[in-house]
Amino acid sequence: MSSDSSRYKFKHHPETCDPEDYWGQVKRTVNGKPVSPEQIGLIVDSIRDGLQLGSDDVLLDLCCGNGALTSHLFDGCAGGLGVDYSEFLIEVANRRFSRNPSERYLLADALDYVLNGQNPGEFTKVLCYGAFPYFGPDAARSMLRGLNRRFGRVTHLYLGQLPDKSRIGRFFTDRDPAPGEADDPGSLLGLWRTPDELAALAEDAGWTARPIHQPDRFFASHYRFDAVLTRRRAG
Template sequence: MVSNKSPYLKFNHDEYARSQSPDNFWGQIRRTVQGRPVTDDQINMIVEAIKTGLDIRSDDVLLDLACGNGALPHLFFDSCAEYLGVDFSEYLISVAKKNFERFPNITFTLQGVAKYVCLESRPDRFTKALCYGSFSYFPEADAIEVLRLLFEKFSNIQKLFIGNLPDKDQMAKFYTTRTPDQYELSDPCSQIGIWRSRDEFARLAANAGWNVKFLSMPLEFYAAHYRYDALLSRNSEK
């Protein structure tokens, strides 16, 4: 039987990161536009959105899921008491440990996110959590399980910032020369990962118990036209 799927490029984070120079931190984690690292102003907008959204305080213990090479979170290490970054990429974690780890309060661990949230033995220590630019690459089953376990097991996490999500309703603003089929839009291994509308993401989060508030980046942000941020909180949070 002939498949009616349209061909499209796949993406592997670890392989891509290894293809970049060791000191090209933004290139390794694809904080780029047309292959070139974004400007400091763009990075500062991301950092400000995360710090403001999570309301990071000096006594917070921050969990960063799919943290990459640590280049982004190291810009707000001084705003919290402790930080743990988790990523499945052996190369990216090696870069993070070499350049940004400050043992014992700032640490990185090599593990897939879904496996980590299942196995973490001290979940109560974390007060806030972050997943920036990576959630769309989680397989659907992992996305569901991660949100559920963060709500049920990591009971002291009051806020979860999930950033840079691709908006299915704004897809045409990104794909200006072609229209991807549903297979590509729902494939976590595609170049962008899984596209979800705000309504779809809200249902995903609500099913795990979270309240959701959607946030938009300034118009001058390079991906503002087709991405959004989501701030998840518990019922006790106002």
């Protein structure tokens, strides 16, 4: 699967879902069924704890989808901005989940926003949940460097749902991955990295990465991990 064809497929998948199937639109599903409220609660709690999200924080959610997850996080902070490249999902976000002027959703490419977006100094925390594996090595490096360089008030960055290359056999139980599949950001789950590889990528961009492994009751705990990035201290 080429990166371009995968990008097209992911972008237009939400349009094939029921208009009220908010978790299905962003593929927060297990065997095609939306995950349970308990699972969403685990995700929200982990992000809040990892970001140390407080009432004064302003959140930037990159690749926010339809805002269904973002809205849970806006409840615990001063609001912020969700960015996504899908016209369909941003329309849903603004219609269904934008509740006041402090909760905004913008149609834009996430990497372009990081490199060129206006008012980067307003944000204190950043989230990219479920989308980072679909950025190739150069794009991922550019994103992390751009966040470090331009978003000077950001102290914490949360990367969620990263396929763990060291546990790839726990996902591919009925077949071996195709040659190059784990290194292809256009594949079904995107680019697989070990926690150490993610840490090296983060360090190169000026961050220190701490891996987070969800409890066993989380639906993807056996093959995914999250990571919290904080600014690397000089010296």
